[in-house]
Amino acid sequence: MMWFNIAKAQSFMPTQATEIAKQVDNLYGFLLITSLIACVLVIGGMIYFVWKYRRRTPNDKTAYISHNTFLEFLWSFIPLVIFLAVFVWGWYIYHEMRSMPKNALEINVLGKQWAWEVEYKNGYKTVNEVVVPIDQDVKLILSSNDVIHSFFVPSFRIKQDAVPGRYTALWFRANKLGEFHIFCTEYCGTSHSGMIGKLKVVSREDFDKYLEVGQEERNLPLAKKGEKLFAVKACASCHSVNSPATMVGPSLFQKFGHEEEMNDGTKIKFDENYIRESILEPNKHVVKGFQGGIMPTFQGQINENELNALVEYIKELK
Ligand code: CUA
Known part of the structure; x- marks a missing residue:
């Protein structure tokens, strides 16, 4: 233009x-x-x-201009x-x-080494993910748990420090649906570069649904959260949970607390650590009678809370 x-x-x-x-x-x-x-x-x-005005002869003189x-x-x-x-x-x-707009949707964002903790008005909390409705003024209230971080969304051209011991704020009104990067732009320690989040702009209806589902999930018992995740992450397509029958992967039915024999002859106790390791590094140990290299790692795809929920669920498969 x-x-x-x-x-x-x-x-x-x-x-x-x-x-x-x-x-x-x-x-x-x-x-x-x-x-x-x-x-x-x-x-x-x-x-x-x-x-x-280069010098042409040794006696060259330039006009004097005051x-x-x-x-x-x-x-x-x-x-x-x-x-x-x-x-x-x-x-x-x-x-x-x-100038902070009045009637903005307020969301609290807490920077900590090394993640962004997001808390909505209804108490729903997420990590490294901010979801906001499109065409709505949103005000983020920033604070920090430890050192100075800086909340930066390049696509929104906004950046604001999150300072320990005080609140700072920024606002925006997203006019495009989609996913945008959140970066920390204040050096804050070892994993500063990994302090990356997502800002999702969704429709009004999707936003309300997101909060509603989030609220419901928050109130679920840990094992129930795990059960939901088990379905969402498609674990059930390879692992049976209500019978010892094996599918692509070993059954998880009534396994907790027992010993599991590995392909290399060793025995490992099926406990919390074993479940955790099997999710994050599924090919480190291969259960006897199964092939390694089939299950993908979930490292970086689920957070600690989700891991806890899954462990709790698998623990209770009696
Ligand atoms: Cu937080 Cu850099």
């Missing part, structure tokens, strides 16, 4: 998923283009004059106007970014 939208047209910028993102990019594009023009004028002018009022006015006045415009423009966007 506008000529400085060139920065937006380039694929090196992340998706624009908020109105603010567009405004930020427009200003950025303007700065980029004006800097480029200034750079070409200054460097180009310099090269041109170096060439034009000043040029018109030129001096131009190169002072034009940059002044540009700088003032950038100041007002930037101030306007900054002001909009920092």
